[in-house]
Amino acid sequence: MSKRDTIAVDVPNAKALSLHERILQDLEANIVSGRWPPGHRIPYEHELTDQYQCSRMTVNKAVTQLMRSGLVQRRRKSGTYVTFPKGQSAVLEIQDIPLEVEARGQAYRYELLGRSEGEATEADRRALPVERGDTVLKLQSRHFAGNRPFCLEDRMINLAAVPDASGEAFDTVAPGHWLLEQVPWSAAENRIRAIAANVATAKLLDIKAGDPCLVIERRTWSGDSHITHVLLTYPGDYHELVAQFTPAR
Known part of the structure; x- marks a missing residue:
């Protein structure tokens, strides 16, 4: 995972959140802030699993919620990318x-x-x-x-x-x-x-x-x-x- 892909974490709120909610919040913050611009590939799920020391299922749950909100899109054999505005x-x-x-x-x-x-x-x-x-x-x-x-x-x-x-x-x-x-x-x-x-x-x-x-x-x-x-x-x-x-x- 590149330096640019290192996720900014909102530490003050982390204790009040479940792990999947914390991952979701961190990913959203990187997208909404523009740190990850449209077209940027977010870290692969196995990279997020290693970073957060959690199960693949927990990471997948957070990424799926991002997809449902329209912030990211999965591309076959390529990865998950920040979407462009419609x-x-x-x-x-x-x-x-x-x-x-x-x-x-x-x-x-x-x-x-x-x-x-x-x-x-x-x-x-x-x-x-x-x-x-x-x-x-x-x-x-x-x-x-x-x-x-x-x-x-x-x-x-x-x-x-x-x-x-x-x-x-x-x-x-x-x-x-x-x-x-x-x-x-x-x-x-x-x-x-x-x-x-x-x-x-x-x-x-x-x-x-x-x-x-x-x-x-x-x-x-x-x-x-x-x-x-x-x-x-x-x-x-x-x-x-x-x-x-x-x-x-």
């Missing part, structure tokens, strides 16, 4: 993901996973109401907050409404960010649901298959023209939606 999106707003990540104080990174262009299929037209024979651009990308995947983006753009998108590679700029700067939108529709990650999604988001995910499905218009359809998939422990409203009259 990203927040307003239900009735269109968020610019790069700005959303940077507002959390984390470095943003974007990765284009796939790009294709062709005539809209029947399934495409159900997702984004375009005319038969219209061409659409399909993009799959991944957004990162620090070193962790922040969300997956599966987007379809109506090239009849946004022809300039055909000439954009989208290898360095996120399509949502590009659209917000290039195309004024006049209306949008959000559908929100929870899913269990399949194997492919879990691999891309660095989570376990079956873990909960938050999916935002969005369509936008400019006047009478449909602009885009997008599915944004977030790890369930990493994002939350916020709505503010007043009483109905």
Whole structure:
């Protein structure tokens, strides 16, 4: 265990607490104080067992309580890490993901996973109401907050409404960010649901298959023209939606 991982202990209160409560309090103090910042791996359970001269069960009980409170997260074969604050999106707003990540104080990174262009299929037209024979651009990308995947983006753009998108590679700029700067939108529709990650999604988001995910499905218009359809998939422990409203009259 490194010097930085040595746990600061609140001695005056130690005698009044059970051992597992004392361990929990010490771990929380290191996290809340910022001594262990988001993304920091906390000591392994066997290290805590040695430090506190207690059973593995006692340590596990304290760490489990930290997980339930959302302060830490276990990663398979890696350890237990201090969590980052959850990203927040307003239900009735269109968020610019790069700005959303940077507002959390984390470095943003974007990765284009796939790009294709062709005539809209029947399934495409159900997702984004375009005319038969219209061409659409399909993009799959991944957004990162620090070193962790922040969300997956599966987007379809109506090239009849946004022809300039055909000439954009989208290898360095996120399509949502590009659209917000290039195309004024006049209306949008959000559908929100929870899913269990399949194997492919879990691999891309660095989570376990079956873990909960938050999916935002969005369509936008400019006047009478449909602009885009997008599915944004977030790890369930990493994002939350916020709505503010007043009483109905």
